[in-house]
Amino acid sequence: TQLLEQSPQFLSIQEGENLTVYCNSSSVFSSLQxxxxxxxxxxxxxxxxxxxxxxxxxKRLTFQFGDARKDSSLHITAAQTGDTGLYLCAGFPSGTYKYIFGTGTRLKVLA
Amino acid sequence: DVKVTQSSRYLVKRTGEKVFLECVQDMDHENMFWYRQDPGLGLRLIYFSYDVKMKEKGDIPEGYSVSREKKERFSLILESASTNQTSMYLCASSSWTSGGTDTQYFGPGTRLTVL
Structure with a gap:
């Protein structure tokens, strides 16, 4: 089974803090979204x-695709309450036509 | 801008009822998808379609059927609704692009409650 594991699952931070969300797989992806x-x-x-x-x-979001195209990260600088939401990574594992979604990271930014 | 619309934002049905969820997209996309989203389980693919009158089972097709008679419309049918089908249902559409990337455009979702 090809999985996209995201961490952390939940994150609650104060406005102004920085954070990083990770998306990892054992499979290679042609692209990630x-x-x-x-x-x-x-x-x-x-x-x-x-x-x-x-x-x-x-803007304040920085996305990186791993060198081996098996992982990605999302970094948010100076988080704002408007960043609150569920963040999902997704993509096609190479050689497949099945689009899969990550497990999700639920972010809450407190004022 | 791509627009995907779903027939209802909220729906309450009784056990055993037949339920129709409609999805329409206005960008001439070939591909359409139905997902359900549940806390702790993420997005799970129910059915998808790559062309008119074509359908493929996703990961959790049991208890559901679909219909795609026109390119822009993809319907999800619950033949006999059950309480375990209470969920958020999301429709999405996409178009094949060169380079293998694929963006899915989602509707606002239908929150279905089966009593």
Whole structure:
């Protein structure tokens, strides 16, 4: 079974703190995507990383794809209450047509 | 912008009822998906479709069926609703892109409660 394990599962931090969320697999991925899902809504795409070692920035969010394309991380600088939500990584394991989602990280940023 | 709409945001049904969840996308996407999302279990794929009149079972198809008569519409059917089908149901669509990347565009979800 190809899995995308995310850690931590839950995270509660104060506004202004930094945090990192991890997405790990034993499989190689041709690309990985990160979504954020706010309460009562569907997930919304944040970014796609394609190349091993790639780093992408989206304002205060920094995404990195591992050199071996088996893992990814999301770093948030100076978290804000608007960052609260469920963060999901997802992608196609190489050689498959099955799109899989990570186990999710539920982030709560307190004012 | 891609828009995926779902027929209801909230739905309450009784055990044994037949339930229809409708999903419509407006971007001419080939692929459509139905997921359910439960606390601690993440997103689980129920059924998907890569073309009109085509359907494939996902990871948890038992108790569900689907219909795709038109490209833009993908329906999920609960033939006889049961309490263990109480969940958030999410529809998504996507289009094949070169390079193997794939973005799924989600609807807002339908929170179904079966009493």
């Amino acid at each position: 990160w979504y954020r899902q706010e309460p009562g809504e569907g997930p919304v795409l944040l970014v796609t990383v394609v190349t091993g070692g790639e780093v992408k920035k989206l």
